Amino acid sequence: MCYVITNNDGGFPAPVNPKLPATVASEAIRSDAPALSSSFRLRRPRGPMCAKGYCSQCEIVGPDGRALACQVAAHAAPPPTQRDLLRPLGLIAAFFPPWFYERRFLRPRRLRRLSLHVLRHLSSAGPLAAQAPAVRPRRYEEVEVEVAVVGAAAAEPGAFVVDPDSGDVPLGVYPGRTLGVLRGDRLIAVRFERLVLATGSYERLPPIPGNDLPGVVGIQAAETYAGSGALRRGLRVAAWAPREQRRRIESLATSHGLRLVWMDDRAPRAIRGRRRVRAIVTDRGRIPCDLFVVGVRQPALELALQAGATASLTTDGLPILALDDTPPWLEVRGEAAATTSGVPDVPAACDAMACLCEDVRVSDLKACVAQGFHQAELVKRRTGAMTGPCQGKLCSATVLATLRELGVDAAPTRARPLARPVTLGELAADA
């Protein structure tokens, strides 16, 4: 069911005082220029999406090297506004699959090295900073605990609680019931008897054209940006969310004076705009909007999968990866244990972006399978899907659902640490 909201044009409450610190990402949203970076292969404009640092779509190059715009205080660096001069190259690259090199750069033989050399330098990745950052190696420690918990929401008395929101960095779950954690000046291998995971969830992006445009943000991100005063009054918001999220979105709109121009649990046909979201296209036509809020969630399962849990795509509505079995010593709670997306299925559009980090489109996945790559592990390596900085957080469900539609074994690919990117400087330890 679709309803277009038209009755909230007036009577806004006073704007809420910003409670959260402004970041480079929130400033970019506030100034209506959310495009902060350029994608890896197709050089498509990208902007802040998760506001938590896991989507890796808002990486900028500041004076101290590379950083995620959503993790950098606004006063520390001006938001980069320059356009990517090599964008035309990305438009050409869009005609080729991710394995574009396969029949190229072989002739003439003597230019082979040069072709690859040029290709390396065309990367949209940021450069290394000129100065080496100061590094003080951590102490490596092994501790034994009864219960280890990831996520403060599941804290229980006596447990070793890893709280990512207060600075702990869970690295991964390793064999022998071991959890790797960065805490303070230590790298800790925590051996546990029982593990409780409340790792939350990520955005489940709709497989529609334009799903990677700057201005497509998660519901938590929308709340974060609203909290830092980045969503101006009257901003036109379209929201794709399960029914039970509607109240949350409505209250966000009401408390910050946003115009909710569209909200539905059926995804629109497409999101349109050149360097940012400008409109959505639904069955009823084009609806202009400034922000597309994704309220559909994919459980954060990588730690559970590393611990030996199994997961598969759901069959009810839009598929998400949900847990099947967990070892007896593992408990998964909260959003991470969700078993349904809560929204109807959406047919994947060929030009929808499946994997944002590596610029793999649904059409690329189809072409790869057509070549005879009939296992998810092979498709992953052939296309690069799920191998970028987000390591499949945003894309696993879309990629695997596309493979399942094509009749390919869609079991999740091997989950490996790290749970999220961590610099070498932070990892160095006397281990």
Add this chain to the structure above:
Amino acid sequence: MRSVIVGAGIAGLALAVELRRHGVEATVVEARYPGAGNSSRNVGRVRRMQLTPDLTEFSCRASDKWTRVDEITGGRNPLLYPTRYVWVLYGEDEREVVEPMQPMWDEHDARARVVEPSEVLSAVPVLQGGQRPVGGVIGDAAIVHHDAAVYAYYLFAREAGVRFEIGVRATGVEVTGGHVSGVVLADGRTLPADAVVNAAGGRSGEFARACGVEIPNSPIRREVLVTEPSKPFMTPAVTFYRPQEGWFNQTLRGELVAGVVDVDEPFGMNEESSVKFLGRTARVVLEKAPRLAELRVIRQWAGVYDTTPDKRPLVGEHSELPGLFALNGWSGRGILLAPLSAELLAREIAGLGRDPLLRSFDPNRFAGRDSTVTAHSDYYSGYAH
């Protein structure tokens, strides 16, 4: 002539392609997926110089073979990136080992030379500001994209009529009249074969034993980490052996891949990652190249070196079980050695005789020896045979 190859890694796939060139029927049996083992867990280094004359001679020929892999695979690009190998020396004892190698390297056209610290630092600028080297060896090398190479062989093998049995494990061989006559699969089928090739990588010892043949191969874990991509900051492949063995290089895509080994790593099949590896690798690599500290690690994984006592592979027919061939025991050099070894073994299987280049890779060389245990050793002393 029918052959069955156990293992669809780069060795098995390359052999299947080479066998088809001689008109030999080939079926490849793979328990997981093509490239599932160490063919997709390595970092694709192809280097000419080695510590012994036989390995250097073979490695030079094997490096030349790599430049022809595109022709053999129907014009597919394995993304072979010619660059240099920079072997950084931090101990005076290391210089004493490598300096006498120079004439041997020259004799075999290894294109490697011992250099002073300043040349090391200008070849690898990210080493500036780190621990001061005492010298280095700089040699011609290449970095190949392992997946591109595996898929080039895989796609061409299918075009060339190689049959595949994917997702089923080979559990042993059928023997008739003292000669191998087929491969037994876990699903109960037997594939008839005149030649069965053990190209099972880290599981080669296990498969050989299932066939009733003892080989001294021992798998030992090697871990890797990879960072997010970055603009090019280095082209050579860096390796060092002090304070312990470690290496790093930047891939074509711009990622840094790195690993520093645990000197106490136990032997055994282990493809799991560890926490200690992260801390150790980051610390040791940053001691050498401090500017890399800002790179974000996105993933870690592990594979194994299928290691033999003399660090040389087994390539050829087992004398105790005719019809069973070995193509394994790469000891960490599978990507480098596999394409040429596959070419030479295919000639042998097709009845064209044994190439003298394979003389030190005889799979029967350990028969009757007392000590066939693969032992931990310092890199340099590991070649004092």
